[in-house]
Amino acid sequence: MKSGTLLIRLDLRKQARQLENELDLKLVSFSKLCTSYSSSSSSQDQRSRSASSDSLGSSHDNMLVAMTTELEQLLAKLTAVNDRMAEYTNTPGASSHNAALMHTLQRHRDILQDYTHEFHKTKSNFYSLREREDLLGSVHRDIESYKSSSGVNNRRTELFLKEHEHLRKIPRVFAATLCEGLNSLCEVFPSMMCLRYFH
Numbered sequence: 001m002k003s004g005t006l007l008i009r010l011d012l013r014k015q016a017r018q019l020e021n022e023l024d025l026k027l028v029s030f031s032k033l034c035t036s037y038s039s040s041s042s043s044q045d046q047r048s049r050s051a052s053s054d055s056l057g058s059s060h061d062n063m064l065v066a067m068t069t070e071l072e073q074l075l076a077k078l079t080a081v082n083d084r085m086a087e088y089t090n091t092p093g094a095s096s097h098n099a100a101l102m103h104t105l106q107r108h109r110d111i112l113q114d115y116t117h118e119f120h121k122t123k124s125n126f127y128s129l130r131e132r133e134d135l136l137g138s139v140h141r142d143i144e145s146y147k148s149s150s151g152v153n154n155r156r157t158e159l160f161l162k163e164h165e166h167l168r169k170i171p172r173v174f175a176a177t178l179c180e181g182l183n184s185l186c187e188v189f190p191s192m193m194c195l196r197y198f199h
Helices: 001-045 051-089 092-198
Strands: none
Touching: 001 051, 001 092, 051 092
16 A cells, blocks of 8 residues: 555655646746747837737737746646645555655646746736737827827918918009009000090
């Protein structure tokens, strides 16, 4: 019975180490993926984002969601393995090696706690960064929208002012034309009177 329990404990420790190694690699990849997202989105100018960069962003988001799910599953598996190790540590035959087993179990629990903390910290930092960038992007879009609508309004205002200036000039132009006509009439009138006299 002791050898069966020992084999189970050894198998559980082996599973825990494999899961810890896999988690370590995945957490490093997850951290790099989050960092690459933040550096790529901060280097891109929000005004020059195209449909291809939006699809790139969505595939990046899909990778992050998939990796997050995978990490959560690995953490759940490691938690289950640690719980099963705790069960075997508390079995009646394990009391002779209890101090060593408790130390090993505590080490695996500490590793699990560290990985869980690192995962949640990286995930939280990423979502905070993304929320900040979305907010800044929204503000930037609002500013650009205001500028472009102001440009239309400025153009409309400019056209209105030109039309107003033309309307303001009409009486002066009309008066000038009328004066020219009257002057011409004054010059032509004596000639017309002469012609009438000879007629």
